[in-house]
Amino acid sequence: MNIALIFGGKSSEHEISRMSASAVLKWLVKGSNDDSEKNEILKLGIDKEGRWFLTEASPEEIFDGRWEDKNNNRPAYITPDPLAHGMVILDEDRFIYKKIDVVIPVLHGDHGEDGDIQGLLNMAEIPYVGCGVATSANSMDKSLTKKLVGYTKVRQAEYIEIRKKEYLEDKDGELLRIKNKFKGNYNLFVKPSSAGSSIGASGIKSEAELPRAIELALKEDKKVLIEEKIVGREIEVAILGNDEPKASEVGEILSAGEFYDYDSKYKNPKSRTRIVSDLPRATIDEIRSKAIEIYKALECRGLSRVDFFYTEDGEIVFNEINTFPGFTSISMYPLLWQDRGISGEELIKDLIELAINQE
Structure with a gap:
């Protein structure tokens, strides 16, 4: 297959997207090399100005932003034309069309998780990893998420x-x-x-x-x-699947700051994540069940991470959902599946399969 990995973006989460894409690319390359027929990986980087380039950058160059300085980057973009079913590449003075079988949009924030890129890919009729347009848009807007989750019986702040x-x-x-x-x-x-x-x-x-x-x-x-403000433990569940989603075990964030803000997540090495093992099995299963209930209520597909608070009174309170969670070295989503024996490369393969078979 021709697999397109899209990263970067005109978003305040541009750097986080690069970090996630670097990890995904490593797993994708390893998984492709293990296949009898190797996949072609097409790396589409979007800079902070919103310009698209096909790049041959390494995971390390994507991680730290050096990919933008590569001399062999070529302007390229996904065309909405469904007959093209892929991308257009500007190669010197000519346009080249390249078929794409599936896209992994490792884009966080604006134009990535809000339904924009999903709408483009729908028009192009290219399968992609993750939730659709409506789910992405509704889940990106936290106030809309709360209104929709309000139809469930899950407690919210x-x-x-x-x-x-x-x-x-x-x-x-x-x-x-x-x-x-x-x-x-x-x-x-x-x-x-x-x-x-x-x-x-x-x-x-x-x-x-x-x-x-x-x-x-x-x-x-x-x-x-x-x-x-809900006082409680910050816990998260990874969900994987389409019509019959499955939930990981429960993870917990141990923030170095007063709450898990940007600095605590990405700049303070004292912040940690762990698998929850000190709660009764019935409580853990209830949290996992509520995560799946919310996932289905929002009509998610592919993947999402559902976040809760667990209070001293034993109350489970929904916090928010992330329809394309981080894949950095400290991100909870891949760590939760690794705990279940699913490696990074296996996880990416599963997500691609879910994207192709989303009907």
């Missing part, structure tokens, strides 16, 4: 959404609305409704901190989600 236009026109009125919603409790989380990796997110404890936290979140999105 109380929340309110703030829109940029209304906030700028009537700041005092919006702040009062927040105060009334949470009855004067300012132990809250403030985050962009449609950004990942905790970019633009803040935990606050006082009324004075609220405006700055909202303004920080508004730099990332026009809509801000404000939630009650």
Whole structure:
């Protein structure tokens, strides 16, 4: 097969995409080399300006961004023409068409997890790893996710959404609305409704901190989600499958910071992840069951990571879902499947198979 790996992107999570793509590429190469008929891997990098290039970069060059400096990069893009069923490459003074059998869109954030790239691939009629347009869009927008998950019986944190236009026109009125919603409790989380990796997110404890936290979140999105702070263990479940998804064991985040923000995830080596083994089997299975319930409610396919809080009172509270979770060396999703004996290269093979057989 011709397998296209797309990475980078015009997104605040550009660097994380490169980190994930580097790991996926290593597993993809190893898995392809193990096959009797080797697959061709086409690496499509998107820079921060949104320009697409076909590159021969190594995993290491993708990881640190050196791929952009390679002299043999060629402009290339996925064409929406379903008869072409692939990409167009500009090679000197001519265009070359290259058929693609399946795409792995290792793109986080805007234009990657929000349905944009999925819509393009649907038009091109090229199978791709991960959720479809509607699921990607609804899951990227945390306030929409909460409304849809609200139809299940899974407990969620109380929340309110703030829109940029209304906030700028009537700041005092919006702040009062927040105060009334949470009855004067300012132990809250403030985050962009449609950004990942905790970019633009803040935990606050006082009324004075609220405006700055909202303004920080508004730099990332026009809509801000404000939630009650749930005190509990941060736990995650990896889901794999289409119509009959399966859940991994439960993983736990041990954040070096007050909460698992961008710095705690990617810059603080003291943050750790582990497999949960100190909860009753019935509780672990209940968490896994709720993760699958949410996965199905949002009509996910391929993969997702479902995040919860587990409180001291034994309450399971849904936090959020990530339809294309990270694949970095510290990411929970591949680690949870490795715990089940599924290697990185086996996981990528499974995801490709699910993409091709998604009907």
